[in-house]
Amino acid sequence: MAIAIAVVALLVATVLFHILSPWQLTPLASNWGAIDGIINLTFWVTGLVLIAVNLFMAWCIVRYRYNKDRRARYEPEDKKLEAWLIGLSTLGIAALLAPGLVVWNNIVHAPEDAHEVEVVGSQWHWYFRYPGEDGVLGRSDPALISDANPLGIDPDDPAAWDDIIVTTPRGYLPVDRPVKLNLRSRDVLHNFKIANFRVKMDMVPGQVSHFWLTPTRMGEYDLICAQLCGIGHFAMRGSVRVVEEGDYQAWLAQQPTFGELQSREAPDLAAGERHYTNCIACHGNEGQGNRMLNSPAIAGMEAWYTKRQLEYFRNGARGAHEDDEYGRQMVPFANLVSDPQTERDLAAYIEQLAPVTVASTVEGNPARGERLYRTCGACHGRDGQGLHGTNAPRLAGLDDWYQKRQLEHFKSGVRGGHPDDLYGPQMRDMSKIIVNDDAMRNVLAYINTLTGHEQDRAQPELAGRNN
Numbered sequence: 001m002a003i004a005i006a007v008v009a010l011l012v013a014t015v016l017f018h019i020l021s022p023w024q025l026t027p028l029a030s031n032w033g034a035i036d037g038i039i040n041l042t043f044w045v046t047g048l049v050l051i052a053v054n055l056f057m058a059w060c061i062v063r064y065r066y067n068k069d070r071r072a073r074y075e076p077e078d079k080k081l082e083a084w085l086i087g088l089s090t091l092g093i094a095a096l097l098a099p100g101l102v103v104w105n106n107i108v109h110a111p112e113d114a115h116e117v118e119v120v121g122s123q124w125h126w127y128f129r130y131p132g133e134d135g136v137l138g139r140s141d142p143a144l145i146s147d148a149n150p151l152g153i154d155p156d157d158p159a160a161w162d163d164i165i166v167t168t169p170r171g172y173l174p175v176d177r178p179v180k181l182n183l184r185s186r187d188v189l190h191n192f193k194i195a196n197f198r199v200k201m202d203m204v205p206g207q208v209s210h211f212w213l214t215p216t217r218m219g220e221y222d223l224i225c226a227q228l229c230g231i232g233h234f235a236m237r238g239s240v241r242v243v244e245e246g247d248y249q250a251w252l253a254q255q256p257t258f259g260e261l262q263s264r265e266a267p268d269l270a271a272g273e274r275h276y277t278n279c280i281a282c283h284g285n286e287g288q289g290n291r292m293l294n295s296p297a298i299a300g301m302e303a304w305y306t307k308r309q310l311e312y313f314r315n316g317a318r319g320a321h322e323d324d325e326y327g328r329q330m331v332p333f334a335n336l337v338s339d340p341q342t343e344r345d346l347a348a349y350i351e352q353l354a355p356v357t358v359a360s361t362v363e364g365n366p367a368r369g370e371r372l373y374r375t376c377g378a379c380h381g382r383d384g385q386g387l388h389g390t391n392a393p394r395l396a397g398l399d400d401w402y403q404k405r406q407l408e409h410f411k412s413g414v415r416g417g418h419p420d421d422l423y424g425p426q427m428r429d430m431s432k433i434i435v436n437d438d439a440m441r442n443v444l445a446y447i448n449t450l451t452g453h454e455q456d457r458a459q460p461e462l463a464g465r466n467n
């Protein structure tokens with residue numbers, strides 16, 4: 001009897017948990033209410049079966065409990081009962097699967113008036129491409145992928161030149177307009193998933209998969225990868241902002257086209273050297289840094305990384321936190337180079353400065369740090385050389401006291417917590433693998449042994465195509 005009561009109590013608790021649980025579906029933000037219909041149907045079918053089976057079990061426990069005057073009868077087959085069971089299970093399973101087939105058919109057949117947007121997955125990053133004025137996405141080929149052409153777009157296709165390239169992991173979509181999403185991958189299997197949109201799909205290297213939706217609710221939605229794609233999978237995060245048509249067009253107009261990206265002139269190093277005079281007081285005439293002023297060595301820092309940090313200092317994504325006293329000092333200097341050409345020239349000048357040898361100030365056990373660094377190396381390169389493909393800057397030759405402070409800032413949210421810092425959340429997640437001070441010293445001691453000479457070996461598929 002006690003067991004029968006326990007079975008029923010468990011059943012009641014399970015059903016109550018489902019109804020009262022704080023973990024419910026996120027608010028629906030697309031036209032795919034049909035998916036919610038299927039999820040609800042699944043809960044109804046499996047829920048009713050769960051209730052029926054458990055109540056039957058409890059009833060059997062009571063009804064057939066031990067009685068010394070009763071003997072069990074052996075009855076191996078009952079054709080009638082089996083026919084009922086098979087019939088009912090068939091109905092249940094068909095009810096679960098059939099509506100899904102109908103909805104799936106709709107999801108992969110975009111309406112005529114849908115506009116197209118491409119999303120590209122890459123370890124561990126998202127890119128977006130919009131078709132530009134002609135409404136046509138230009139041809140692409142994985143063999144054409146390089147640092148300057150991260151999506152492998154074919155420059156020989158005239159339709160490609162007005163394509164709009166978004167290299168930050170935040171895309172925009174206009175509200176109430178059907179959109180067909182074309183999905184590609186640069187390396188391994190990824191999966192485009194925004195819970196509020198209800199639809200998701202794999203991104204398969206070498207092919208283009210697609211589905212469509214109509215965003216129905218404005219807001220910013222988390223984009224996550226729903227396919228285990230390597231060590232940084234959990235940090236592969238992005239977002240999609242759903243906005244009014246006017247705001248969408250205004251945002252599109254600010255993004256560079258493929259043609260603009262390809263035809264950029266070489267930066268002017270002489271001009272860059274002139275702009276660099278503003279940096280000398282703190283970072284030194286050769287970019288060697290100055291620990292007394294808390295200024296790290298910046299000689300040889302990648303131009304793309306310098307540009308991103310300067311932009312972040314300007315828009316408040318970095319250095320605006322009240323606990324970031326040294327970051328705040330950079331803000332007025334970043335504002336001096338807000339003109340895009342000035343910034344490019346300066347970043348190029350810093351990049352060609354010969355990296356300096358920095359003194360190590362942190363004591364740790366490099367042998368222990370090596371194991372921890374494997375995770376870091378997936379993005380920053382096995383030799384700490386930095387990988388543009390993963391948006392991770394060079395670590396070799398970077399002052400350890402500076403890295404320590406940044407790691408602490410990432411861990412505490414002083415850095416990387418701003419909504420406009422599109423790469424910070426990845427580092428915030430990653431910094432948590434360094435669980436204590438010892439681990440941090442060990443990993444920094446190991447980074448101090450790296451030379452940064454190895455080129456792009458952690459991502460062989462990106463190497464060798466950069467020239």
Ligand code: CUA
Nearest residue numbers: 225227229233
């Ligand atoms: Cu990409 Cu997981």
